[in-house]
Amino acid sequence: MEIHKRSPCPVACALDIIGDKWTILVIRDLALGRQYFKEFLASPEGIATNILTNRLQRLKDAGIISALPDPGPIGRFQYRLTQKGQAMQAMIEAMAEWGLRYIEGTSKRLDPI
Secondary structure, three states: OOOOOOOOOHHHHHHHHHOOOOHHHHHHHHHOOOOOHHHHHOOOOOOOHHHHHHHHHHHHHOOOEEEEEOOOOOOOEEEEEOHHHHOOHHHHHHHHHHHHHHOOOOOOOOOOO
């Protein structure tokens, strides 16, 4: 995917891909083991189906996730982080640690899948 770059700044370029309200949460869910569309919808933040569809496609186009046909129901996909996506885990973990340290009432625990 060709990304329109506002500048050569790597932070700005990364934000062009993952810097919206939902994308990092989808990546977080993948890192936690969620693989299916319904599992992402069940996250406590309450993403809408059209937004989730869009974000999954953007992440796929950027090479951050892959979508594999599920061996079960026809038309169902398993989403997984690619190597490029797995490299984002340290960033997400650092964000979580920052939130735990500086935002009162936060918790590492999410509802189970």
